[in-house]
Amino acid sequence: MFVHLQGSWNPIYGRLSLHEIPFKTQIIQGAFFFVVLTALAVLTAITYYKKWRYLWEEWLTSLDHKKIGVMYIVLGLVMLFRGFIDAVMIRSQQVMAIGPHSAGYLGALHGYLPPYHFDQIYSSHGTIMILFAITPILTGLMAIMVPLQIGARDLAFPYLNALTFYLTAAGAALVMVSLFVGDFSHAGWVGLIPLTELPYSPDVGTDYWMWAVQLSGIGSTLSSVNLIATIIKMRAPGMGWNEVPIFTWTALSTSVIGVTAFPVLSAALFMLAADRYLGTHFFTASFGGDLMFYTDLFWIWGHPEVYFVVLPAFGIISEVIPTFSEKALFGYTSMAVAALAIAGLSWMVWLHHFFTMGAGPGVNLFYGAATMLVGVPTGVKAFNWALTLYRGRLRFDAPMLWCLGAYALLLIGGLSGIMLAMPAVDYSVHNSAFLIAHFHSFMLLITFAAIAGYQFWFPKVFGFYLDDGAGRKAFWFFSAGTLAVFGSLYALGFMGMTRRLDYIPFVQWRPPLIAAEVGIFFYCVASYYLVRQLYVGLRDRKTRPAGADPWATTRSLEWLTWSPVPAYNYPVLPVVHGRDEWAWRREHEYVDRVPDHYFDIVMPKNTSVPLLLGALSFGLGFGLVWRIWWLCAVTIAGILLVVIIRSFDNHTEHTLSAALVAKLDGGEGGLPDAPGSVNPYPSPMPVPFFAKTGAVSRCADRVASTLREGVVAPGPLGKGARR
Amino acid sequence: MPSRDRPRALYGLALICLCLGGCQARSVWLFHPHGAVAAAEFHYTVIDFAIMILIVGPLLVATALIIVRYRKGRNARYDPHFKKSRVLEALMWGVPIATVGVLTYFSYQAVYLADPYDPTAIPRSLAEKSRPPPTAGRTSHFAAYPRSNGTVRHGPQVDVNVITTDWQWVFIYPRTGITTVDRLVVPVDTPVHFRLTSATVVNDFLIPELVGEIDIMPGMRTKLAMIASRPGNYRGYSANFSGGGFSWMGFTTTVVSRRAYRAWTRKAARAPDRMTYAAFDKIAKPTINLAEKPMYFSRTQKGLFDHVIRRVLTGRVYETPLRMTENMTKPLYVKVLH
Amino acid sequence: MSSYEEEPLSHPEVRDLDVRLSVASFVATAALLTFSFMVVVRDAWSIPSLSIAIALMAGLAAAAQLIGALQLTLAPSRRWFTACFLLCIPLYMLTVGLTAWMFATLYTRTMMPHLMP
Amino acid sequence: MSGQEAIREQGLWDRKDVHHDKIGTHTLGFWLYMLSDSMVYAALFGASVVLGHRMNAAGGPMGATVLHPLSAYWETLLLLASGLAYGLALQGLKRGRKALVLAWMTVAFLLGAGFAALSVHTLLALIARGITPERSGYLSADLALIVYHALHIGLGLVWFLVMMVQVAVFGFHPNVVYRLLNLKLFWFFQSFVWVLVFSFTYLRGVLI
Incomplete structure (x- = not known):
């Protein structure tokens, strides 16, 4: 039944043997030592500060959507770092390996990477950046913000939320393991067929790629299910579809794509797996397979996937720009309709990824026109943002700058996108550096927006500010880097340079490549400032606590609750009176954050089951990669068993009594409050694990005591108004 | 990087804006089409x-x-x-x-x-070349173009069958029976009709100055047509990643006058080697084209193109050792145009 | 504590369960599929008309399953289910239909069936 | 409406304390998951369309040689009857009668098991005749669709067993109720898919 494989296999270790650990390659040695040392340092630090219990109880087994979101983002940032290192390596190789007379280092003929190694690096760069960096960061932001924005206590399925996180983490772990045990795929992040078929990739690289993508894909599908169910079913009282915040609209559109498009990827990968493991002929060139069918299925997912990541980015921009323009978003309805239209149209454009396949002109024309049509709602969004800025009072805090950068990139990327949408133009620049530059315009738009979102909502989640100055410096260097790298790549595209070259045959491509390398340097500086921003924020967290409404001109519901957000989000669910509820309340001076009554709150208990399932999935992936069949059988049985046993547990929730909530939230009757004030009784949970426990609350206590002494006048709904 | 290239690099860095604009630099191939x-x-x-x-x-x-x-x-x-x-x-x-x-x-x-x-x-x-003045409407975008089945179709035409292997280009001229490897020679102002297939994985045919891309897929046959308007040497290469030797997978397209093309045909027809099915198998063995050495074959076994497709369809695989590119330390010589 | 958690059987989705619909969908589906099975086995008609008959019967039977068994109706408790499914229908058509269309053109343009033994 | 009026009508904070509708949320979430699963089916149907030409059989068996409408017809009736039995079990749920639910679920399980046994038998018979997915693209696509459906049926049967135990142990706990409703969605969705598989793979397939 299973196909015959090259090399040895034994029932216990499968294909795994000591040869598969590439300890001879210097670069991998270096990476290995780096990873091991970092891991050791982290583990030692956790042990030294005795944080294991805290880590386990407050984070790893938590079902709190904010903590899971934070873990998503941390995972995304770690993988972003890895992907960035890959990018640095790609650009350095290309700038070193130009022309026949370029020297080789570390055993390579040109540059410092042999082709096979280089091919794995760009494949992992693409896979990591799209699926394990950008997607987790955005999913994390959505997981944190959507329940807060719609006034819910948590996502609809908190347990599923943790599970999807651990599935994504298992995928990421597979990618990381591939660095040291075996190889990664050399066939690009898209899995170029038939290069991924067994005869051309007899190694385990493709399997690593396949199962890592499969795991994270299942994770994304399920997290999308979770978000849609949350948005449909759990909106706060009074929030009709006209009052849903715009980021939630984009989260909904994104999730629609996630639910419908990711399964197609799963199907494609299952068929590919059948080809590789069982010898079927879905995508082989021989015996009646059709290799373009893989490309077709992949891009049925792949194109919507682009919108899957770009829509939340649009949502972030649509939240940040109004805040720092001090006015409402222009054209709310258009924006919501545009988000849904993008999600819908994304389904009929996928063939533009292979215009050159040789399909008829009619087919190409149809897909070209459909592709241009996607530009319409995207254009609408751009116009709306411009009109939101118009007649505003613009402040240029770091998040705003990042959003404006994203806006500029949207216009540039959109322009080149429409150029590529014309089949005849695509014939000449398909698979060229121009294409690379185009989709990196969009990927960087997303990165800009994701960084904006991170800086925008950071004070909400953690209760203190990030350093604004460092954030701005990071923005300028990041923009300079983007301009240098992708400006050069646009030019190189017209010069005829194609993608995925590990050796550059033509010396006239050197100047732009050098410029791109300079851009990489700017990126390094920018990432230094991003780290510094976090560091300074952490250092000064005691002196600069963020209030519940840190930007003072925010609009949607999430700014109504405390910063850091209590575990139950809202002590009592707020009633929504209109679009931009918090702006409405501020305008009408109903700024009291403390309700006059409390109820019992039912909260999910912590559980380690998702972590266990994630670990089992990782084991399953690893077993499948190395064809260790006993491990596969054990993990599959384990997963089934764990799911069934968990389903017999009916005591997965605990209740916070109304009295306890009242105490946590500021005492019976509550405290008067004003915008910008601090939660006087922060729950201990939302403090980041790297911050010392107690520091924030001590500082908050100080502020709270000043408040009690009557520095701030009571809100309009004073004690008398409470029923 | 050898030192003699450094001034050029700095020069290029200084003029980077110019390069980004693309302006008149001849190296911006897509801005200087010759077909x-x-x-x-x-x-x-x-x-x-x-x-x-x-x-x-x-x-x-x-x-x-x-x-x-x-x-x-x-x-x-x-x-x-x-x-x-x-x-x-x-x-x-x-x-x-x-x-x-x-x-x-x-x-x-x-x-x-x-x-x-x-x-x-x-x-x-x-049509524009053969008819003295183009009609007023023809230059407009809103005029009908002469269809391909128009009057000008019956002129001279060159057919080329293209087979890609890991990582070489095999060009078969079915009319004359000549086969070349990594060197395409075509006459100027003459339509060239390609039929393309791959013996191994997917490639993409691209000569930036002459014609856009088309996928080359194993087991399938795509077509491409081009016409060159100026004699000269043009770089062609694959635009779709096809494995370890991909970056070296280039070929030179030489566009010559019709007379020179006839002369070249006669000369190539005297080449000693013949392209048989067996000879193709040898060529199709994974080879990295580090030193560009075009090969010429005087006579080609009939139906080689169809033979390759048939073999692929029935499961012939030219396996590529993944790590063959890991230790590429031979000294090499690559001829570079431009 | 919502009332449904104390009395799950009072939930509208439980109350809206309708055994008559299940029976009706079973009868309808079985009859339709029996019909198309019979015409195919008897080989009564030409292939195009058989194909049309099969597609028609399949469509009706699928509708019977969706409305009867899965209860995709406009009842308040079922609306979102129906809406979500309806929104997916274009996607099925795109996934299968557009794919079929473009591979049909691709076959005529690139495939070499006569070279297959 | 001015701010004061709005406040007077609704207040700033929720007064009813209605928690989210757990059963409704779970069934909707599961339905969304089923729809995502249906996209996998769509991709597999796409595969059987794309790989359904004579060329994709690569000279191997095709159509009536591989597919047996008669056994598929019996499978159809079994699956539909199993669905009907589960519908009757849910009627028991509506009336809150545990014994009725368990009895009909057993019937539904047995009928479903009959379907599974028949399809495994068909697959084994094909393999015994050397008709395996490794033979051609056509067989890969067709059998993938059938096997994927059979896998769902297998999982569904496990789920039936688990639910029968849960009904017996917990009675009509909200968790049990929403799982029963989800099982309904799952099980009927498989019969919906089977209607399409039977019509397009089996009946249409033998015509080629």
């Missing part, structure tokens, strides 16, 4: 860009002006209630839709002009 199909593609690139910049340009400028004007503290008009306008919203939906309409019209023209299987750009360019 009707590539010219059509470039033409529509410019049209597409021009139409889009009409929208994007003003929007960028307007946004920049807004950002400057409405900064906080500049006391420009602040109107927090400006959040809805029927007219503006109708415009922002309408204008892009209209633009898409226009672009789709041009797309429609271009897709037939540059259709790889049957580009009408070729008969059109031939």
Whole structure:
């Protein structure tokens, strides 16, 4: 039944043997030592500060959507770092390996990477950046913000939320393991067929790629299910579809794509797996397979996937720009309709990824026109943002700058996108550096927006500010880097340079490549400032606590609750009176954050089951990669068993009594409050694990005591108004 | 990097803006098409860009002006209630839709002009060359183009069957029976019709100055047609990653006059080697084309192209050792044009 | 504590369960599929008309399953289910239909069936 | 409406304390998951369309040689009857009668098991005749669709067992109720898919 494989296999270790650990390659040695040392340092630090219990109880087994979101983002940032290192390596190789007379280092003929190694690096760069960096960061932001924005206590399925996180983490772990045990795929992040078929990739690289993508894909599908169910079913009282915040609209559109498009990827990968493991002929060139069918299925997912990541980015921009323009978003309805239209149209454009396949002109024309049509709602969004800025009072805090950068990139990327949408133009620049530059315009738009979102909502989640100055410096260097790298790549595209070259045959491509390398340097500086921003924020967290409404001109519901957000989000669910509820309340001076009554709150208990399932999935992936069949059988049985046993547990929730909530939230009757004030009784949970426990609350206590002494006048709904 | 290249690098760095603009640098291949199909593609690139910049340009400028004007503290008009306008919203939906309409019209023209299987750009360019003055309407975009089954089709034409292997290009001239490897020689101003297939994985045929891309897929046959308008050497290569030797997978296209082409045909027909099915198997063994050494074969076994497709369809695989590129330390010589 | 958690059987989705619909969908589906099975086995008609008959019967039977068994109706408790499914229908059509269309053109343009033994 | 009026009508904070509708949320979430699963089916149907030409059989068996409408017809009736039995079990749920639910679920399980046994038998018979997915693209696509459906049926049967135990142990706990409703969605969705598989793969397939 299973196909015959090259090399040895034994029932216990499968294909795994000591040869598969590439300890001879210097670069991998270096990476290995780096990873091991970092891991050791982290583990030692956790042990030294005795944080294991805290880590386990407050984070790893938590079902709190904010903590899971934070873990998503941390995972995304770690993988972003890895992907960035890959990018640095790609650009350095290309700038070193130009022309026949370029020297080789570390055993390579040109540059410092042999082709096979280089091919794995760009494949992992693409896979990591799209699926394990950008997607987790955005999913994390959505997981944190959507329940807060719609006034819910948590996502609809908190347990599923943790599970999807651990599935994504298992995928990421597979990618990381591939660095040291075996190889990664050399066939690009898209899995170029038939290069991924067994005869051309007899190694385990493709399997690593396949199962890592499969795991994270299942994770994304399920997290999308979770978000849609949350948005449909759990909106706060009074929030009709006209009052849903715009980021939630984009989260909904994104999730629609996630639910419908990711399964197609799963199907494609299952068929590919059948080809590789069982010898079927879905995508082989021989015996009646059709290799373009893989490309077709992949891009049925792949194109919507682009919108899957770009829509939340649009949502972030649509939240940040109004805040720092001090006015409402222009054209709310258009924006919501545009988000849904993008999600819908994304389904009929996928063939533009292979215009050159040789399909008829009619087919190409149809897909070209459909592709241009996607530009319409995207254009609408751009116009709306411009009109939101118009007649505003613009402040240029770091998040705003990042959003404006994203806006500029949207216009540039959109322009080149429409150029590529014309089949005849695509014939000449398909698979060229121009294409690379185009989709990196969009990927960087997303990165800009994701960084904006991170800086925008950071004070909400953690209760203190990030350093604004460092954030701005990071923005300028990041923009300079983007301009240098992708400006050069646009030019190189017209010069005829194609993608995925590990050796550059033509010396006239050197100047732009050098410029791109300079851009990489700017990126390094920018990432230094991003780290510094976090560091300074952490250092000064005691002196600069963020209030519940840190930007003072925010609009949607999430700014109504405390910063850091209590575990139950809202002590009592707020009633929504209109679009931009918090702006409405501020305008009408109903700024009291403390309700006059409390109820019992039912909260999910912590559980380690998702972590266990994630670990089992990782084991399953690893077993499948190395064809260790006993491990596969054990993990599959384990997963089934764990799911069934968990389903017999009916005591997965605990209740916070109304009295306890009242105490946590500021005492019976509550405290008067004003915008910008601090939660006087922060729950201990939302403090980041790297911050010392107690520091924030001590500082908050100080502020709270000043408040009690009557520095701030009571809100309009004073004690008398409470029923 | 050898030191003699350094001044050029610095020079290039200094002129980076110029290079980014692409201006008149001859190395910006796509801006200097030497074939009707590539010219059509470039033409529509410019049209597409021009139409889009009409929208994007003003929007960028307007946004920049807004950002400057409405900064906080500049006391420009602040109107927090400006959040809805029927007219503006109708415009922002309408204008892009209209633009898409226009672009789709041009797309429609271009897709037939540059259709790889049957580009009408070729008969059109031939018609322009053979007929003294082009009619007034013909240069307009709104005129009908002569279809490919028009009067100019019966002229001389070169057929080339292209087979890609890991990582070489095999060009078969079925009419003369000549086969070349990594060297394509075609006459100027003559339509060249390619049939393409791959013996191993997917490649993409691309000669940036002459013609756009078409996929080359194992077990399938795609077609491509081009015409070169100026003699010279042009670089061709694969645009779709195909494994370890991909970066070296180039070939030189030499466009010569028709007379020189006939002379070349005669000369190549005297080459000692013959291209048989067995000889092809040898060529198809994974080879990295580090030193560009074109090969010539005088006679080709009949039906080699179909034979390769048939073999692929029935499961023939030219296996590629993954790590063969790991230890590429041979000294090499690569001939570089331009 | 919502009332449904105390009395799950009072939930509208439980109350809206309708055994008559299940029976009706079973009868309808079985009859339709029996019909198309019979015409195919008897080989009564030409292939195109058989194909049309099969597609028609399949469509009706699928509708019977969706409305009867899965209860995709407009009842308040079922609306979202129906809406979600309806929104997916275009996607099925795109996934299968557009794919079929473009591979049909691709076959005529690139495939070499006569070279297959 | 001015701010004061709005406040007077609704208040700033929720007064009813309605928690989210757990059963409704779970069934909707599961339905969304089923729809995502249906996209996998769509991709597999796409595969059987794309790989359904004579060329894709690569000279191997095709159509009536591989597919047996008669056994598929019996499978159809079994699956539909199993669905009907589960419908009757849910009627028991509506009336809150545990014994009725358990009895009909057993019937539904047995009928479903009959379907599974028949399809495994068909697959084994094909393999015994050397008709395996490794033979051609056509067989890969067709059998993938059938096997994927059979896998769902297998999982569904496990789920039936688990639910029968849960009904017996917990009675009509909200968790049990929403799982029963989810099982309904799952099980009927498989019969919906089977209607299409039977019509297009089996009946249409033998015509080629």
